[in-house]
Amino acid sequence: MVDAYFVGVAVLTIGTSIVALESKELIYGAIALAISMLGIAGFFLLLDAQFVAMFQITVYVGAVAVLVIFTVMLVRTQDLFSAKDDKGRKVGGIILALVTMGGIGAIFLVSGISDPMFGNLESTPTDVKEIGKSMLTYYSPALIVLGFTLAGAVIGALALARREGLLKENESTN
Amino acid sequence: MNQLIDFVIISIALFSIGIYGLVVKRNAIRMIFSIEIIANAANLNLVAFSRHVQNVEGQVFALFSIAIAAAEVAVALGIIIIAYRLYKQIDVHEFRSLKG
Numbered sequence: 545m546v547d548a549y550f551v552g553v554a555v556l557t558i559g560t561s562i563v564a565l566e567s568k569e570l571i572y573g574a575i576a577l578a579i580s581m582l583g584i585a586g587f588f589l590l591l592d593a594q595f596v597a598m599f600q601i602t603v604y605v606g607a608v609a610v611l612v613i614f615t616v617m618l619v620r621t622q623d624l625f626s627a628k629d630d631k632g633r634k635v636g637g638i639i640l641a642l643v644t645m646g647g648i649g650a651i652f653l654v655s656g657i658s659d660p661m662f663g664n665l666e667s668t669p670t671d672v673k674e675i676g677k678s679m680l681t682y683y684s685p686a687l688i689v690l691g692f693t694l695a696g697a698v699i700g701a702l703a704l705a706r707r708e709g710l711l712k713e714n715e716s717t718n
Numbered sequence: 719m720n721q722l723i724d725f726v727i728i729s730i731a732l733f734s735i736g737i738y739g740l741v742v743k744r745n746a747i748r749m750i751f752s753i754e755i756i757a758n759a760a761n762l763n764l765v766a767f768s769r770h771v772q773n774v775e776g777q778v779f780a781l782f783s784i785a786i787a788a789a790e791v792a793v794a795l796g797i798i799i800i801a802y803r804l805y806k807q808i809d810v811h812e813f814r815s816l817k818g
Contacts, residue, residue, distance in 0.1 A: 546721075550720050557732070558731055558732065565738070565748060565751060570748070573751060574747075577751050577754065581754075588762075596780050599784055600784060603787075603788050604758075607788060608754070608787070612791070612795065616747060618802075619798065633742055640737060641738035652723065662722075663723050665720060669772075678774055679781075686782065690782060690785055690786070697793050704793070704799075705800060
């Protein structure tokens with residue numbers, strides 16, 4: 545049996561993620577996506593993963609959502625929002641989503657994971673200390689590579705969005 | 719008390735919503751939203767199973783995944799901005815320069 549907190553967070557997360565894809569205005573979609581990420585952080589808290597929840601709020605709600613909202617404001621035009629989805633494509637997408645949900649759900653339900661004896665989460669949660677320990681010992685090379693990847697991605701994004709190259713290109717074509 | 723299967727079901731629902739968005743939407747920013755929703759579903763699954771097996775590895779993987787997703791969003795939004803400058807719109811059907 546699930547508790548009321550779980551049901552509330554589930555409705556919030558799934559509802560806002562649908563709104564993020566279906567809202568008329570792109571900016572409302574971006575805000576709904578941020579709330580959906582917040583709901584995922586709520587699930588992490590339910591799973592006793594406070595550190596991951598904090599990281600999720602910092603990175604997704606704090607950084608990614610703001611980045612997306614700024615991009616939406618930068619590319620805002622009138623004809624952007626009037627583009628309608630193809631009707632047949634939409635029906636096909638809904639059917640594909642339902643088939644995916646039914647297929648994966650059926651696999652999980654017959655796998656025995658739904659057995660209350662197997663799938664209970666009543667054991668003691670792991671300590672945050674363990675995360676730090678494994679990150680600095682066994683996963684330390686991965687952590688360093690991750691740092692380089694982030695640096696490379698940020699420099700790459702800056703190089704992509706630079707205006708200078710575009711201006712030169714326009715001059716040469718003119 | 720919540721069961722493991724509850725979290726897995728939520729994760730499957732989010733994954734399906736993301737697949738729907740990737741298939742139907744033509745707006746590049748909405749496709750980024752879909753990718754983010756799918757990545758979050760995967761993270762939720764990782765943390766749920768990590769809680770179940772009382773192992774910290776799943777949480778470490780989720781942390782790495784969140785960091786990589788942030789990098790991916792930065793690059794993708796840079797690409798969208800430059801595509802918007804070139805084509806004056808963000809409909810992916812209009813990005814035809816790479817078409818043979």
